[in-house]
Amino acid sequence: MSRSALRQPMGLKALSNGFLAFWCIVAAFPIVWIAVMSFKTPVDAFDSNPFRVVFGPHTRANIGGLSIIDILLGLALAWILVRQAILWLPGKVADCAPDGRTGIPWLIGGGVYALAALALLVVVLPAALAVLNPLLGPLGTDILGLTTRHYEAVWIDRGFTRNFANSMIVTTGVVMVSLTVGTLAGYGLARSDSVIAFWLLVVALVFRALPHSVLVSGYLPYFISSAEWLAPILGDAAPTLYGKPWAIIAVLVAINQPFTIWMLRSFFQNIPAELDEAARVDGCSHFGAFRRVIVPVMWPGVITTGLFSFLLAYNDFLVTSLLLDAQNMTMVPAIANMFNRETTASDEVQAIAAAVSITAPLFVLVLVFQRQIVSGLTAGAVKG
């Protein structure tokens, strides 16, 4: 086959790439734009002239901003840090970790590196620039208005740290429990061809279709009155389930189960059954085979499924807003309360800063796990 038959006319190529560029702008614009708005005073943030939003003259005049030298040095340092994280860090972690283990050494290495990078960017760099700026004349004068006061207001004055901690408790709990329970079930379902296994999967698919509000209407009365109906069993220690993070974890794990077991089942089916049969021939029980042979090779699938469990728990609004009280509120329902109450333009920008804070971890997540997310999205589809 000659290549010329497949070659495309210039017009089609331009059209296709033009459409792609348009889509990328549409996809990224709202997110980039709220990130820009969150660093400006309300006057600049809601200005109808986009250049005033980007350069923030009001912010610069009233609070301050960045000079050319600030921007150049900041970008250079960020670039070096990212490059080091990609090129230098993996080798260093592998050197220090005992006998080629992954997981915990990575967490520690990554965490230390992130902290050091943060310290460099937030403490060392501003201090150095405070000395440099006055010396450099026009290069050192502010051109870009920028303020972090909305972030400070949200995180410090409004107690968003507590909401963040609650979100972390709920998401960590959901990911851990749903992976433990789901891995066992997914493996069992992948290695069984009984009728029960088939019907379990069909029922799980039906459960997948249920709107969550249906389930919450089922929980709510029992959660509020649980101290009464649990009393005969637990006595005076009977807790009120309403508002308890661990009750939410159980609910979200259950809601997530149908999806989790379908996904993990398809991953386990890709692991050849001969592998655990060989271990069983050598005298392992089913659990022994699972622990010694399957667990070491299952991590790619488990990490992918864990990512989607994380997203479900992190992004949830319906369940958490109805079943948690104000004290244990996670970030997403908390911000919804924030903008509903909003009275001044300054509150509105604080809500934007909170929204950007919620989005930032997701951004990092896609950056690090892009390949796993794509493979997870296609896993269910391509196999049918």
Added chain:
Amino acid sequence: MKKKTFAIFVGPSVFMMVLFIAAPLLSVLWQSFHVTQPVYEQVEVETCTPGLLGSVCTTELKTRPLLSENGKILTETTFVGLQSYRNVIEPEKLRTAIASGSWRDLMNIRFWAALRFTLAFTILTLPLVLGTGLLIALAVNNTLQRIKGPVIFVSLLPFIITPVIGALSIRWLFLGDGILTAGLEWWLDRDIAMFAQAWTIELMLYIYRVWHVAPFAFVVFYAGLQTVNNDAVEAAIIDGASRWQRLRYVIIPHLMPLVIFLTLIHLMDAYRVFEEIVGFSASAHVISLQWLTYEFLLQDGTGARAISRASASAILTMIGIAVLLGVPLRRVWREQMGS
């Protein structure tokens, strides 16, 4: 695998699903036929006001909630049959609306307005999501190898973002004199307020949903495009098929199973539309079925929650999704059985 080992492996998962999905479903069904209310008693209260000639006394009948010995309000649960369903679908108003043929009257009943929006939303966004996803997949497939990775990264952002936050971020672009409102006003040369009337909000909800889930369709279609059989494409070229004919008769039939998969997932997810309504603060103009249930579950002014009505609306929502999914699922089932 022996039955007993299988039971131990799937046991915890089944237990969770029974306790937190199946049991709540049964309890919702039960609640929708029952109403729990505080018990009231009627007492005669004599109030006397000092008057000129002795005091003037009046007795009146007052109702007050009965308290138990530890000071809690006593409640009783009664079977009310279909009353809660009637409260939700409001058959009398429905009848008068139909009799007078007034669409506006019908849309004043919240349940029917929610049903109208939810169905329109689910069905109208489906072709848009599939079409946009396919276009992006074809364009990415067609571009330079080097920029594919970054493009996929950017494309994933709308999909991964928290739905409430995604809706909010778009709302902020239009809010007041937000830059997109200003841009539209400049372009169309007229005054625009995107969040002042129902139809613009509804339009925003559609646009938001396409923005949010088209990346999912794109990733799935893109994976499908990688498995297109090159021999079939070459054969089509030798037969003189144009670019469009190759797409229409070779590539799209190859992607058909993925279209069915995406349709099913989209019907399930779009029917649950809820977070957008929170993000756009749309509830005064446009509501969905999930929002209706949510609204009943929220505390009203007196701190009470309309659990029974919420349950009735939840059951009706479930019947809706069963009908909606039934049609395509039966087709898939027949094809599976036929092949």
